[in-house]
Amino acid sequence: MSKAKQELIPLNGDESVAYAVRQCDVDVVVAYPITPQTIIVERFSEYVHNGEVDTEFVCAESEHSALTCCLTAALVGARTFTATCGPGLALMHEMLGVTAGYRAPVVMAVSNRALSAPINIHCDHSDTMAERDSGWIQIYVESAQEAYDSTIQAFKIAEDPDVLLPTIVAFDGFVISHMLEGVYVLTDEAVKSFIGERRFPLVMNHEGRAVQFKLDPENPITIGALDLYDYYFEHKRQQEEAAVKALEVIRRVHEEYAKLSGRRYGNGLVEPYRLEDADIAIVCLGSTVGAVRTVVNELRLKGIKAGLLKVRTFRPFPAQDVAEALKGVKAVAVMDRGCSFGGRGGPVFHEVRSAFYDLDERPRVVNYIYGLGGRDTPPLLIRKVYDDLNEIVKTGRVKELVQFLGLRE
Amino acid sequence: MSFTWKFTAREIAEKPELLAPGHRMCSGCGAAIVHRLVLKAVRGPTIVTHPTGCVEVTTAIYPYTSWRVPWVHTAFETAAANAAGIEAAFKALRRRGRLKYDHVDVMAFAGDGGTYDIGIQALSGALERGHDFLYVLYDNEAYMNTGIQRSGGTPLGAWTTTTPAGTKIPGKPEPRKPIEDIVVAHGVPYVATASPAHWMDLVVKARKGLEAKGPAFLHVIAPCPRGWRYESSKTIELSRLAVETCVFPLWECVDGEHKLSAPSKAIALKPDLKKPVVEYLKAQGRFSHLFTPEFERVIDEIQRVVDKRWYLLLKKCSV
Structure with missing residues (x-):
């Protein structure tokens, strides 16, 4: 390899x-x-x-x-x-x-x-x-x-x-x-x-000399000066x-x-999985990606066109790569293992949804908050997400924009 | 600890000023004098670090700087952690053949806010871990940078904007935290107090602190004309009175053993020389509210606190 x-x-x-x-x-x-x-x-x-x-x-x-x-x-x-x-x-x-x-x-x-x-x-x-x-x-x-x-x-x-x-x-x-x-x-x-x-890299010091950007007694520079409205913004x-x-x-x-x-994780920014012809897809990051991949394989065996996009780099956010990878997908579920309280969905959801805004063809994008405090997210729950996405594709309607996955209610 | 550095006043005067003129410290600022003197003790490649505070905001305002040595500021509670990181880096770079210097001295300067209060955790950690650096506390006894709010270093009875001279509570109800004793308790090789009025003593102590192997702590009184409410020409006078009244005695603690420095030793040997604290208090507006029939009892209390601490110090110094 x-x-x-x-x-x-x-x-x-x-x-x-x-x-x-x-x-x-x-x-x-x-x-x-x-x-x-x-x-x-x-x-x-x-x-x-x-x-x-x-x-x-x-x-x-x-x-x-x-x-x-x-x-x-x-x-x-x-x-x-x-x-x-x-x-x-x-x-x-x-x-x-x-x-x-x-x-x-x-x-x-x-x-x-x-x-x-x-x-x-x-x-x-x-x-x-x-x-x-x-x-x-x-x-x-x-x-x-x-x-x-x-x-x-x-x-x-x-x-x-x-x-x-x-x-x-x-x-x-x-x-x-x-x-x-x-x-x-x-x-x-x-x-x-x-x-x-x-x-x-070389920086200009206060004496007008180009010096290496580090604290060096022979080439003194000041790091951490008060930086007010005249320079802070720049x-x-x-x-x-x-x-x-x-x-x-x-x-x-x-x-x-x-x-x-010999090891590759997509392009280092995002890692698509079976998205080429996918109708429905989950976007997530972290260890849950592995569980989602397994479910995608199961669904594919049943003829369901499911895919997955792993976001590997979250900052800076690769918006173009995300939009590109999900092109042609009809419904997308973004899974967030964090909550932006009162913010209508989690942080990954906001990024992904925003990445589609300027496109002519946009998928429906919904959000699942999951796994808070270590709550397990077994394949059963991930299957439910894909079922929901299928339903959205079939009816053309989103019942709930943000849902909580695996929560006792 | 053997110490052989000798210098004349002329040599000190002729040493380069590492803190360039043109900074924005107030006229009569004790901290400015303290910095200038301590920097005269520099012995070779040196890096200086400050927390957020008066000296930071007045000596480095982008794109200007007064620092002729490499200088870094990161945040308010970080003076000792800044120094620890710099020292750790030099140790590693030297061991790994990536340093062109045999040794680089690391100096952290911080005010009372950055030392007694918000920075004490980082200070304690760095002292315990034994990083080799000199920490200079320039003590103006309140948060002067934000406009004279009380700190753990503010003395009993002093007016500040958060311990106002009220009709019920006359200034700060508590005596200051004995920060130098807390540092001594860490078992570090060198701790000393100094006053800009005794400048030769101050410079020597700064140099001893640099030469000590391990953490060294220099506690310097730094009168603040704005915060203490006095004429800016009286800074040295007050620095001297603080010593003469035993409000701020001068001593060293080398490897755990306390020793009085000359100006305080003279008082210990001849107690008549000890001036009453009232002379120190009346010279400062921040204590003026105590000179009323209602609150003069606080002056007695201040005298009691000073006497008690002086007595304990004499015992420590076996006088």
Whole structure:
């Protein structure tokens, strides 16, 4: 399958991320443990204490400080990594915006966990969806294998001089983080040479000299000045440009990695499944994609033209790819594992529905909120969604725009 | 801890100013003097970091900066975490052959808001983990940047906009948090207090803090003409009175052992030199409401608090 030498080893999602980080030539890892991300921090501690890495590893006293340390370490020129989820990500929130605003290419793994309250340690996407507008790239994966592959890609994407944006690799808490899987891993050398060393674009310092964009005593620059109404807006516009450019970089890095590993996840932005002739389709992200794929296969055997679109990159949002992939589909159900309270549907629904607005031919698009707080979503429920879509195609009518899937009512 | 750095006043004066003139700190600002003096102790490649606060907003307003050293600000509660991340990065880069310097000093400056209150968690974490950095607390005893609101460092009885001199409650009801004792309790190698009135002592202590292996903490009193309500020409006078009244005694704690610094030691040896706190209080508008028959009891209470802390300090210093 692949060009590079690979080994199949048993790893859960957390371990696969820790394994990738070990290989990514990371200078500084700072983290604070939180269920279900904990195993990442534990495994990495073992690498450090057994001398398998010479990374500087800091057990911070909070997630807020963990990200802050990663941020300033990155500004000094270090390659940095952290991991968190749920309430830990919420505590980081302030620094997420600062990290993106300072264009620091920190990579973070998030093992998705529900936000409090009520407190709940299990999976939903309310944590990362709440950071939708924080300026970070967000990649959602469906397996430990993809978590491994995407963590490696994340460093290369984040550090690309056209991008320089921090990047989250999100994977479902417990469902992926704790599930043991056979994971193909590349050699340490292959990963190291794939990512390469950090590159620093030149910026103009206050003395009018072009210097590398990092804190260096020989070439002093000021990072974090007060930026008022005369410049703030332009800086934010630059950040938006970088986010848009990231679409192409994510696609390119994914392609380069596919050549190395033989593994491909659509085009890196979206991954269509049996959509070519589909009448009905589900759009979702994360581990649920696997269950939906199974149901699609079942339905296809019965002659039902069902398809699936996995959204892998949620920020920046690949609206064109989504619209293109779903062309010709008559009814689409978007599944959201998070709720935008009072917002008429979840965050993925809003993006997908909006992607169709300017097209002449638009499918009917409905929304299912599912799996909050780790509620299981068995194939039975997914079949129900496709049944509903068939009904919409048949009657031409949408009974309910937003429904709750698997809820006791 | 062996310390050999010697300097003359002339040498200090001739060292480059790392904080360029043209910044927007107020005239008479204690923090500005403190920064200028501490930066005279720099010994080589250095990175400076600040939390959000007076000095941050007055020294770096895009596209201008007063910083001739690499400088970074991230948020309000992050001074120590900023420093920890920078230090961790240098350690890693050096170990991994990616650093062109033998050593880079890391200095965090923060006010009382960023230290006593919102930043204490990050500070405590960084001290416990033993990052090698110097943390300078420039203490103007209230949130001056947002317009004089109380902090955990605001002294008993002081007027601020959130502890007004009311008819029922005369200023701040609580004494300040003993932040320097909290830092000492972390077991760090070097903790000291300093006053810009004793500038030589301040510069030496900053240098000792840089040379200490591990976290060092320098607590410097930084009078604020706007917030303390006094003439901007009186900053050094007040900095000296704070020491003479034992409101702000000068000492060092090296590897857990306290030692009085010369100006305070003189008072310890000759207690007659100790001035009553009223002299310090009457020089500041923020205490003026206490000079009324109704509230003068607070002045006695302030004197009691100062005496008690001075007594405990003398015991710690085995005087």
